[in-house]
Amino acid sequence: MDAAIKAARARNAEIAAWRSGTASPRDVKRIEKRHTVDAVIAAFKEARWPKLKENTRTQYASKLRVISRWAGSERMDLITRQNILAFRDALYAPRDGKVHENTAHGTLRVLRTFWDWAYRNEHITANPAMGDMDISTPAPRQQFASALARNALVDAAMALGRPNMATAMVLAWTIGQREEDLLKLLQSRYDVIESYEADDPAVYARLAAREPDGRVMGIRLRQGKTDRWVGVPVVGEARQQLEAAIAASRALSLTTILHDEERERCWTCKDFDERRTRATQFQRAFGAIRDRAMQDTLKAGDSELAAEIADLQFRDFRRTCVVTMGQRGIPDHLISAITGHRLDTVKKILETYLPRTTGMAMLAVDLTQERAPRQIGRESKSA
Template sequence: MIAGPAFSTVPTNPSRNGRRAMRVKLKGVNTVTHTAADGSTSKYYYHRASGKRLTGEPGSAEFLASFEEAGRAVAQERSAGTVSWLIRQYCDSQQWKKLAESTRTIGRFNLNGVEAKWGTTLLKHVDDRRSRALFLKWHDQLAETQPRAADNKLAALARVFSWGYNRGHLIHNPIATFERAYGNSRAELIWLPNHVAAFEAVANAEMQLSLLLALHTGQRQGDLLRLPWSAYDGEAISLRQGKGGRKVWIPCTDALRVALDAAPRRAITMLTKPDGTPWTKNAFHNAWKSAFTLTRITDDLHFHDLRGTAVTMLSEAGCTPQEIATITGHTLASVNKILELYLARTRALAQSAIVKLNAHRRNAK
């Protein structure tokens, strides 16, 4: 057997007549020539670091794909037991894959920053109780100039550690809790009746319908922009949420039913531009922002705040947290957390409580 270098055909910079190709030596490939008893010869190619036999002929797409796959396998083996390895395991998990695409995109961005700093850190060092101080110091340093980014990156790492702990890769999660640096909390930002009235007074019909849908269903913007007319049967709306894949069935309020029955069906989706074409995320954001500017509302309210507002409206109407969760698709824990944060901004429950207290005192006499 004779060992030698392998060559592969790869494209170079494009020219006016198309892409040229040249034969280059692939580093890390061993070529083995086998001579049979009858004198015939065959060539076999092996990935040097892993010893894995490569498939296809040099220059073919199959050969290059086989070479790259073998390289990834070696990189994974070499990084086993590190933070980089744990991040890859997490990103291959069902917990990660069931997240919405937009959530994964943001998460991957934050994890790239985490991996650049902590990727080579051994998991046995993460398990050391003293590691918490190191992670928090990194967070504090980032927060000096980018407090929100610092929070997001440490939160992303904390989720990976939590996943790793639950699957036995870590003894504990050293950053299960941490004090956030970004102080612009939206905990009490909800749409009050005067905000809704101000928006409806200046918004066009398309924006008014999107506001009503959000307030009366408690769904995310992305789910509402994709919501088809086929999801509405004249009485209720059925949908599967993009984030988490939870299926919800929402009986329509009288106001929402009247609005949907009167709305023109110009496209597959309920919400459209004035010309009847579906919204893109950016186009809707710009249209919503333009309408909100006309309201002269001084509070920093966002479309997403309508989801928390819907939870508080349902609670004020007397719904239990369990009933609210079936409508909005939140977990029960999330509903309780939202109510704890948002209800301080409203007056309806406070007034209801005093009415009950007065009635109690009269009956006690």
């Protein structure tokens, strides 16, 4: 009898803890009181999660956790406009001497989406998050890597014994793909581009003539906007680094072009949580290379270049690809064929980040003269 009473009391304590949300078995969901913010968040996830992509779900989940910490146990229909504005002000308040504007803006965007969904699905009778909330939009990133910065980063990667990471950076600013797509790029995507695939045989001949083996090699990519396969040539030193990276991955019996040299495994995998962990490890590997490049440039006395490198993130190399091609006079639609950007996105990037220089003016005049029709007989007439 004593043992039974003791066991019953322990079970009652477990149930009480479960109801309060302080403890629960992993396979049992926490009970949510009806009409609270947490209860509506649970309903929102159940309705919207299947329709969202993995990355979007991750971003929403992060912001919804912040909202839950703020008001999860409160009745949603009792939260006022003033409560939400106070939450906004708290998000924009400096922490550690810095305003985290991007985090605040992203959280408030999810809050507005969530409250709008709750209103449209009759969880609340009024939407206090509707209308202008005076949310400042963070300035877009403007960083792109100059030629000197790119050289310094590659040199730093090689000095740290990370040639595969050097290839990752070179590919990023050469073919302009997103980090996630580069990390899962398979070796089978690297293939010969045949002459019949060229719109202009003369262009194909020039590309082939520059390669020692006379072959045009490239990476076949499915462009997300058009869902079409495009073969993007990889030439010169970039091709050499790419082939060295493939050889190193094959030696480890890996199928991707890029791999984690420290752990000798792919940067990506099927499990979502593990894939996020590996993505974080990739960012740390890039951070170590960036730090080494900064140190080397500072030792060389170039503080301006060191400051430029310090501001770079791996995602900036996609923009770098667009700007570099723009500086060389490549038309917008050809840039879009490589990077997969929409044409209007390419135009916005170039309008925002592409400096107008004397060198560009010289290139424009040079191309104009080169492509101008020949005026036959003019010389003989003047003579």
